[in-house]
Amino acid sequence: MTLDSKIPSGPLAEKWTKHRAELKLVNAANKRKYHVIVVGTGLAGASAAASLGELGYNVTAFCYQDSARRAHSIAAQGGINAAKNYQNDGDSVYRLFYDTIKGGDYRAREGNVYRLAELSNNIIDQSVALGVPFAREYGGYLDNRSFGGAQVSRTFYARGQTGQQLLLGAYSALSHQVGLGQVQMNSRHEMVELVVINGRARGIIARDMVTGELKRFIADAVLLCTGGYGNVYYLSTNAKGCNTTAIWRAHKKGALFANPCYVQIHPTCIPVSGDHQSKLTLMSESLRNDGRVWVPKKAGDNRPAGDIPEEERDYFLERKYPSFGNLVPRDVASRNSKMVCDEGRGVGSSRQAVYLDFRDSINRLGKDKIEERYGNLFQMYEQITAENPYSVPMRIYPAIHYTMGGLWVDYNLMSTIPGLFVLGEANFSDHGANRLGASALMQGLADGYFVIPYTLGGYLASGGIDKTTTEHEAFVEAENSVKSLVDKLLNIKGKESVDYYHKKLGKIMWNKVGMARNENGLKEAIQEIRAVRDEFWQNVKVLGSADELNQSLEKAGRVADFMELAELMTVDALHRKESCGGHFREEYQTEEGEALRDDENYAYVAAWEFAGVGKEPVMHKENLMYENIQLSKRSYK
Amino acid sequence: MNLTLHIWRQKDARTKGKFVIYKVENVHEEMSFLEMLDILNEQLIAKNEDPVAFDHDCREGICGCCSLYINGRAHGPKRGITVCQLHMRHFKDGDSIWIEPWRARPFPVLKDLIVDRAPLDRIMQAGGYISARIGSAQDANTILIDHDTAESSMDAAACIGCGACVASCKNASAMLFVAAKVSHLGQLPQGKLEREKRVLAMIAQMDKEGFGGCTNTKACEAECPKEIKITHIARLNREFLRASVV
Numbered sequence: 001m002t003l004d005s006k007i008p009s010g011p012l013a014e015k016w017t018k019h020r021a022e023l024k025l026v027n028a029a030n031k032r033k034y035h036v037i038v039v040g041t042g043l044a045g046a047s048a049a050a051s052l053g054e055l056g057y058n059v060t061a062f063c064y065q066d067s068a069r070r071a072h073s074i075a076a077q078g079g080i081n082a083a084k085n086y087q088n089d090g091d092s093v094y095r096l097f098y099d100t101i102k103g104g105d106y107r108a109r110e111g112n113v114y115r116l117a118e119l120s121n122n123i124i125d126q127s128v129a130l131g132v133p134f135a136r137e138y139g140g141y142l143d144n145r146s147f148g149g150a151q152v153s154r155t156f157y158a159r160g161q162t163g164q165q166l167l168l169g170a171y172s173a174l175s176h177q178v179g180l181g182q183v184q185m186n187s188r189h190e191m192v193e194l195v196v197i198n199g200r201a202r203g204i205i206a207r208d209m210v211t212g213e214l215k216r217f218i219a220d221a222v223l224l225c226t227g228g229y230g231n232v233y234y235l236s237t238n239a240k241g242c243n244t245t246a247i248w249r250a251h252k253k254g255a256l257f258a259n260p261c262y263v264q265i266h267p268t269c270i271p272v273s274g275d276h277q278s279k280l281t282l283m284s285e286s287l288r289n290d291g292r293v294w295v296p297k298k299a300g301d302n303r304p305a306g307d308i309p310e311e312e313r314d315y316f317l318e319r320k321y322p323s324f325g326n327l328v329p330r331d332v333a334s335r336n337s338k339m340v341c342d343e344g345r346g347v348g349s350s351r352q353a354v355y356l357d358f359r360d361s362i363n364r365l366g367k368d369k370i371e372e373r374y375g376n377l378f379q380m381y382e383q384i385t386a387e388n389p390y391s392v393p394m395r396i397y398p399a400i401h402y403t404m405g406g407l408w409v410d411y412n413l414m415s416t417i418p419g420l421f422v423l424g425e426a427n428f429s430d431h432g433a434n435r436l437g438a439s440a441l442m443q444g445l446a447d448g449y450f451v452i453p454y455t456l457g458g459y460l461a462s463g464g465i466d467k468t469t470t471e472h473e474a475f476v477e478a479e480n481s482v483k484s485l486v487d488k489l490l491n492i493k494g495k496e497s498v499d500y501y502h503k504k505l506g507k508i509m510w511n512k513v514g515m516a517r518n519e520n521g522l523k524e525a526i527q528e529i530r531a532v533r534d535e536f537w538q539n540v541k542v543l544g545s546a547d548e549l550n551q552s553l554e555k556a557g558r559v560a561d562f563m564e565l566a567e568l569m570t571v572d573a574l575h576r577k578e579s580c581g582g583h584f585r586e587e588y589q590t591e592e593g594e595a596l597r598d599d600e601n602y603a604y605v606a607a608w609e610f611a612g613v614g615k616e617p618v619m620h621k622e623n624l625m626y627e628n629i630q631l632s633k634r635s636y637k
Numbered sequence: 638m639n640l641t642l643h644i645w646r647q648k649d650a651r652t653k654g655k656f657v658i659y660k661v662e663n664v665h666e667e668m669s670f671l672e673m674l675d676i677l678n679e680q681l682i683a684k685n686e687d688p689v690a691f692d693h694d695c696r697e698g699i700c701g702c703c704s705l706y707i708n709g710r711a712h713g714p715k716r717g718i719t720v721c722q723l724h725m726r727h728f729k730d731g732d733s734i735w736i737e738p739w740r741a742r743p744f745p746v747l748k749d750l751i752v753d754r755a756p757l758d759r760i761m762q763a764g765g766y767i768s769a770r771i772g773s774a775q776d777a778n779t780i781l782i783d784h785d786t787a788e789s790s791m792d793a794a795a796c797i798g799c800g801a802c803v804a805s806c807k808n809a810s811a812m813l814f815v816a817a818k819v820s821h822l823g824q825l826p827q828g829k830l831e832r833e834k835r836v837l838a839m840i841a842q843m844d845k846e847g848f849g850g851c852t853n854t855k856a857c858e859a860e861c862p863k864e865i866k867i868t869h870i871a872r873l874n875r876e877f878l879r880a881s882v883v
Contacts, residue, residue: 051771066692067758069798070700086778122774129774131767131822133782133791140781158791164699165794172766179762187755210747239694273667278675279696380698383722384669449771497682499675543687548649549748551690552682 003256003607003622006410007111012628013093016115019411020454024461031056034460037204037219038062039191039246042071043163043441044424045225046170047448053177055453060184060217061174062206064241064554067187069171072227072239073444076163077284077377079145079155080127080441082120087144091152093117098629100439103149103329104404104432105581105597106631107259107605109624111411112429116439119446124156126449130169134158145373146289147437149329149636155438160284160376166441170448189215190554193478194222194250194420197468201250201420205478209554212547214479216470220460221419223452224250225444228403228425230263232562232569233514234506236400237269237282243558244565247407247426255415256607256620258408258428260565261573264435264582265515266401267293267333270384270394271353280399281384283356284377285437288326290361290370291394293317293333295354299344305355305393316340320592324636331434331582331595332636334398338515339593341397348395357393398515402440404431404582405572408607408622412455413447416607419465421456423447428605433581486546489556494539498555501536505559505566508532513570518586522574526567530614533563564613571608571617578602599631638664638730642677644689645737650745650753656735666726670713671696671703673725691750696721698862701797704804705750706737711801711860719799719862739804743811743847754800756846757814764838765818767828780827793820795863802857802865808849813857815839816873817865823876833880840877 008019026034034057038049041063049061063071083096096117101108124142128134134156135143144153158165177183186206192214193205203218229244230236251257268283294315296308316336318325326333337354340346347353362370367390371378378389385395406428413421413429424444431439512525536559544550579588579595580602588596605622639662647654661677668676671693678688694702703720707713713723728734736750744752782790796817803811819836822828828835851870858867 047771054771065694065700065702066754067701067798069758069761070694070702072695072700075695075697075699084777122772124777125774126769126771128777128780129767129769129827131794131825131828133787133794133821133825134777135791136782136784136787138784140783141778158794161699161795164797165791168794172761173769173771175758175761176766176768178758179764185758187758239700240696241694274665276665276668276672276676278669278672281697379717380722383698383718383724386724386726453771497679499679541682541685543682543685549690549751552688 001416001609001620003408003620004410005109005622006412007109008411012110012114015111016118023454023458026457026461028056032058034058035060035219036456037217037222038225039204039223040071040225040227040426041068041171041174042073042225042227042424043167043170043444044448045071045223046167046174047445048223048225048423048452049183050170050173050177051449051453052456053182059177059182060186060219062186062189062191064190064209065187068174068185069168071167072242073167073441074164075239076441077160077282078286079147079157079162079438080123080166081147081154081438082124082156082442083117083154084121084124086142087153089152091154095152096120096154099150100430100436101432101629102634103434103436105434105595105634106432106599106603106626107580107624108430108432110626110628115451116430116443116446119450120442122450123442123445127166127169130173132158132165132169145286146327148285148288148327148333149436157286160286160374163441166445170445191246192249192482192557194253195474195478196253196417197472197474198466200418200465202468203470203475205482207482210549212550214482216475216479218468218470220465221421221456223421223423224407224426225423225448226426228406229562229565230400230403232505232566233400233509234502235272235277235280235510237266237280240279243561245558245561247422248561248565250407250415250417250420252610253417255417255420256408256609257405257568258605258607259405259572260569260608261513261576261583262404262433262581263400264330264402264404265334265398267330267337267398268356268396269399270381271348271350271397281380282399282401283381283394283396285330287356287374287377290373291326291356291358292360293326293354293356295340295345295347305347305357314340314345321636328636329434329436334515335584337398353395353397355393356396358389359393362390402435404428404433404435408605412458413451414455414459419459421452423452433583485557486553489540489542489553489560490546492538492540492542494541496539497541498552498559501532501540502555502559502562504532505529505563509566513573516584516586517573519574522570525570529563529566529570536560536563568608568617572606575606575619576602603631638666638725638728640664640728641733643733643735646689646749647746649748654746664725666724668725669696669721670707670723670725671721689750690748693721698722699797701799704739704752704799704801706739706804708735711739711805712862716859717862717864739800741803741809743809744800744803756848757798757800757811759846760811760815760839760842761818763842764835767822768831769827782825786824790821790824793817793865793869796865797863799862801860801862803848805856805860806849807854807856808852810851811843811848812851812870812873813861813865813867815843816869819876820869820872823872832876833883836873836876836880
């Protein structure tokens with residue numbers, strides 16, 4: 001298989017315009033003859049379903065929650081980037097493109113990233129038109145804040161609820177189309193299988209989560225907008241229901257999975273408090289605008305933060321990275337926090353935390369200003385920890401947050417299965433080995449509002465889609481395979497719960513395929529993952545039946561997929577003998593402990609083909625071509 | 638701490654439900670309320686009993702999934718938070734806790750503590766949007782919005798659609814939910830063009846779904862996890878009146 005990224009030729013800044021001009025079109029009156037399935041209703045899915053419905057396509061959308069508005073995009077706090085240069089501080093499309101490529105440690109495609117930067121401005125315009133109440137200055141103009149990995153202020157925000165407001169904007173556009181009958185919305189439905197007919201994606205099997213009924217849905221194209229797979233670690237900032245099932249089952253049907261080992265670990269999360277912990281809560285990166293990260297200079301210093309004098313504090317990010325200071329990218333901040341904790345300088349009872357201190361900002365700006373900027377975050381922190389961050393510094397520690405890897409897609413967002421498109425976090429395309437803050441919202445909406453409406457038309461207009469029905473044997477087979485999987489899970493009747501195995505898997509992944517990885521650990525992890533997977537299939541206990549609302553059964557199906565994905569992530573991490581972005585191999589680091597890339601041998605996308613459970617997957621390479629940017633050591637010093 | 642839980646169990650929408658008593662032991666004060674229920678469910682699974690079904694997802698107070706009525710209050714005893722943000726340090730050893738689903742005729746129970754809130758989506762589909770064709774927007778800074786209007790609109794936009802307002806209202810009114818959307822969009826210049834059509838359509842759908850009217854008891858405001866004020870209901874009433882006469 002040769003991977004063709006289909007990046008248009010020509011100058012970087014003209015690629016997207018040229019491509020749009022060359023894409024085939026579906027005539028306005030013919031759009032109603034096409035059916036499109038959209039799975040997931042986060043920023044990518046809601047914006048895609050709304051845009052396609054508005055164009056006249058018949059759209060059927062799915063989400064596992066009770067309402068489309070609840071998708072986990074809603075939890076993004078800090079903001080969304082755009083190259084508006086409203087601040088007159090030197091921003092441009094090119095600079096946003098450059099920062100994003102550099103932030104991704106030179107492991108993303110130039111063409112895709114440039115398009116993303118180009119579309120960023122349209123997203124702000126569209127969102128405002130839909131009523132997103134972004135923060136305003138007193139003159140009525142839009143306000144901005146700064147985020148990691150950038151030296152300009154280009155982040156638009158709506159208090160600490162930017163993701164929520166952007167999603168509600170897309171959800172309102174989606175609701176409009178549902179009301180008009182252009183989109184059929186199926187909430188509490190989970191996609192459990194992809195249906196491929198004559199090599200093309202033609203439908204899905206979805207489980208009605210209230211009645212347990214398996215339903216067949218047919219379409220001319222299928223869009224997966226189902227988010228990332230961070231929950232493979234059990235503890236993450238993802239919502240409890242976030243899962244890999246849609247993309248993993250598509251992978252098993254032939255879609256290549258790219259760069260699965262690229263996982264983002266977010267530096268500012270509330271530390272774990274005990275074994276009961278069910279998820280981790282993020283404290284927005286925007287806090288690093290005004291909070292200073294530090295630990296005591298001395299290991300084992302037990303004094304309360306307030307008793308540690310200035311000269312005995314180590315503001316380690318400011319010390320090591322004077323030009324970016326506390327606003328270094330996430331991977332750099334996380335790794336450094338881990339390093340100081342490994343040196344025994346961590347704080348709090350677990351010693352697995354560093355301080356994020358607002359004392360100086362409160363003194364400089366006043367408590368009111370800090371409250372206006374971060375009030376809801378401070379409140380959330382206090383609810384969870386019972387500590388008041390206005391008077392004592394926050395304790396934070398890195399946590400799994402986002403997955404840059406995902407299904408391989410070309411420039412049209414189409415996977416290796418024709419007719420199967422993948423948008424947002426579910427694909428691998430734009431963030432390389434590390435995503436910059438405030439860029440996930442940008443990508444989800446760019447894909448849904450402004451890319452897929454063009455590229456989907458190009459696919460449909462090219463023809464070759466046969467007439468078929470849900471009676472086709474591929475539908476029957478797909479439904480039967482789901483049925484037997486469900487029966488199998490219900491009939492193991494073992495001794496341990498699904499959560500027990502999920503936690504066990506999560507621990508292996510966090511310890512050996514987490515923030516720092518090495519060859520031995522990864523090799524051990526593969527054996528351990530296989531062992532826990534075997535045990536799961538022999539000893540898991542799933543109560544209840546298939547034909548009812550059964551949350552244990554839902555979880556069991558998802559964890560079964562995580563068990564397989566975990567091995568692929570580990571294989572990918574083992575093969576990539578370099579450090580880049582979120583993938584840090586201890587064997588490959590500079591003397592100062594920075595990631596050491598190997599551009600000569602690893603400047604490619606690793607796209608894996610499924611060969612069977614427990615079998616060595618087959619790797620396909622897409623070499624990354626840099627025509628505009630000089631690859632260099634990523635420095636934030 | 639050790640607790641006695643009285644939990645509403647109901648097989649499905651057609652079957653009658655009842656309270657069932659459970660003991661849960663070794664609860665730590667750092668646990669969230671939902672983590673306490675996780676522990677109960679693990680105990681139930683170990684005894685081959687059906688775990689308690691409840692809606693939850695983000696567990697950080699923003700998705701609006703969780704929807705428990707605890708000791709007679711939507712989202713429990715603390716103000717301004719959802720159940721997932723409620724921590725066990727607010728309870729003490731030996732407490733008895735009653736846990737129920739949202740109770741309102743338009744929200745039928747699907748199982749145990751899970752209800753169907755689709756009527757709220759249908760209200761949004763009737764008019765909770767601005768018709769701005771994707772791709773047609775001009776530069777965002779051509780619409781100036783003064784700081785205070787943007788903030789006031791954002792206050793209303795903070796609604797997470799959890800339905801606590803409906804559950805805590807003796808009339809099962811969805812007025813605070815509708816008011817939040819009407820107030821969010823109606824205050825913004827870009828939302829003013831459709832303001833009459835929006836408020837009439839949303840109110841009509843609200844009535845059709847069987848939600849009651851507002852009698853100003855302020856229970857919704859007291860229980861709203863995002864502390865949305867009933868002044869937005871006053872604005873809704875003005876918008877409705879205005880739309881009915883123009």
